[in-house]
Amino acid sequence: MxxxxxxxxxxxxTTVSVDQAELFLFPNGLHFFSLSFSTLQLxxxxxxxxxxxxxxxxxxIEGYKEGLWVKWVENEILNGIKIYSKWNEKPIPVDEYSGSxxxxxxxxxxxxxxxxxxxxxxELLYDLGCVAPIGSASGKFHYSPSKSYYDLLxxxxxxxxxxxxxxxxxxxxxxxxxxxLSSESQFSTYExxxxxxxxxxxxxKYNLYRYNNEMRLDTVKTRDKFEKFLNEYNINPVAYNFLPxxxxxxHRKTMHIEEELKKFEERINRISQxxxxxxxxxxxxxxxxxxxxxxxxxxxxxxxxxxxVRVNISWGxxxxxxxxxxxxxxxxxxxxxxxxxxxxxxxxxxxxx
Numbered sequence: 001m002x003x004x005x006x007x008x009x010x011x012x013x014t015t016v017s018v019d020q021a022e023l024f025l026f027p028n029g030l031h032f033f034s035l036s037f038s039t040l041q042l043x044x045x046x047x048x049x050x051x052x053x054x055x056x057x058x059x060x061i062e063g064y065k066e067g068l069w070v071k072w073v074e075n076e077i078l079n080g081i082k083i084y085s086k087w088n089e090k091p092i093p094v095d096e097y098s099g100s101x102x103x104x105x106x107x108x109x110x111x112x113x114x115x116x117x118x119x120x121x122x123e124l125l126y127d128l129g130c131v132a133p134i135g136s137a138s139g140k141f142h143y144s145p146s147k148s149y150y151d152l153l154x155x156x157x158x159x160x161x162x163x164x165x166x167x168x169x170x171x172x173x174x175x176x177x178x179x180x181l182s183s184e185s186q187f188s189t190y191e192x193x194x195x196x197x198x199x200x201x202x203x204x205k206y207n208l209y210r211y212n213n214e215m216r217l218d219t220v221k222t223r224d225k226f227e228k229f230l231n232e233y234n235i236n237p238v239a240y241n242f243l244p245x246x247x248x249x250x251h252r253k254t255m256h257i258e259e260e261l262k263k264f265e266e267r268i269n270r271i272s273q274x275x276x277x278x279x280x281x282x283x284x285x286x287x288x289x290x291x292x293x294x295x296x297x298x299x300x301x302x303x304x305x306x307x308x309v310r311v312n313i314s315w316g317x318x319x320x321x322x323x324x325x326x327x328x329x330x331x332x333x334x335x336x337x338x339x340x341x342x343x344x345x346x347x348x349x350x351x352x353x
Contacts, residue, residue, distance in 0.1 A: 016042070016050050021077050024199060028229065030206055032199055033077065034105075036191075047108065048127065048134050055131055055171070057084050057100045104131070104172040105198050107190050109181040115162065121176050122154055125167040129153075129174035156254045160243055168251040170205075173198045194247055197238060201251045204233060208260050215267070220275065223268050234261070 020036040037054065039047050053059040057070035064072055070084045084100070106128055110116060123137035126145065130136070130153070136144045145153070158166040164177020175194075181187050211226045237245045252258060310320040 026203065028207070030203065030210065032203065034195075034199070035073070035077065044108070044124070044134050047106075048131075051104055051106060051128065052131050055101050055104055057102070101171060103202065104174075105195050106172065107175045107181065108177070110176065110178045112178040116178055118159075118162075118165070121165050122157065124176045125157065125165055125174055126150060126153060128176065129167040129169055129172045131172065156250055158246060158250050160246065166247065166250075168198070168247070168254045170255050173251065193239075193244055197244060197248050198251060200238075201248070201255060201257065204252075204257055205255050205260075207233075208257070208264060212264060212267075215271070219271055223271060226264070226268065230261075 016037050016039065018035050019038045022034045022036075024032040024034070026032075035054075037050060039050065042050070053069065057068065059069040060067050061069055061072055066072070066075070068084075074080060074082055074084070108124065108128065124134075126132065126137040127134050130145075132143070133141060135141065137150060138144070153167070153169070156168060158168065164175060164180045166173070166175045173194075175190070181190070207229060211222055211229070214222045214225075236248070238248050239245055306320075306324065310317065313320075315323075
């Protein structure tokens, strides 16, 4: 479908097919899927329209019974797995990571008879990367970028050669050039290498969010899981060639991964220090309790004392020692809760469920 940015109305229809669907599985339970669209016979305006609608969960599909694009993805691609929830429905975890928009990895190979000016490539990078109408960067619309904002976004542009440039952003990764998909090997490089670098950085970013969120539930366990995660996945460099490493580093920069990693590690260090201090305090308390018990004497006098009390009040052994056991638990519970606070939190959460 084609959009009119002045009236916000659909003016005409564009048909596009899903060429390929892929599923990427990771061992820690955070998985990804991707859909590939063929746009070989389409112009820039049509490609811009398609990316606009493909990005939004709430885009409408004509002739589909449930109407929404996200519902089509859930039913036709993910076999009923839900990735979208409305405000009045039970929250679905996928929303917490992706928001209400899909991510875009776009590669545009322009037709050309001669070298295309770099300014044209830069403006198309902005228009397609920001999912803005074609011509926005050149100032044709009310929402065209200011020069300072335009320059700010283009600071992270990757421009290694004259015939193409890339713009890595959080929601989109856009490549515009000419002669970049002229062979099967070039197409495979974008599909099998550059796209997977983009996907891997999203995987790192989403896991940072996830571990930050889980930290409040089980501090010690999450800390240990995160350290293991970093050892396995926080790798650099990712290739022998310079361009994949440049793409990897630039994209991490635009997603603020290094800054978030640093802040998270500082948080873990503070938590570890606090846990160590708490453990030392609890150990001191435990040693004090042990010392107090030891000062009372051996177990034998305590048993004789209890037996004397039982005989004096004329209780049976079963009833008396059951009461003693329950009384001991009542005393022990707050002590154990203090000595093992994380286990206490886990038990409370399980009981509530």
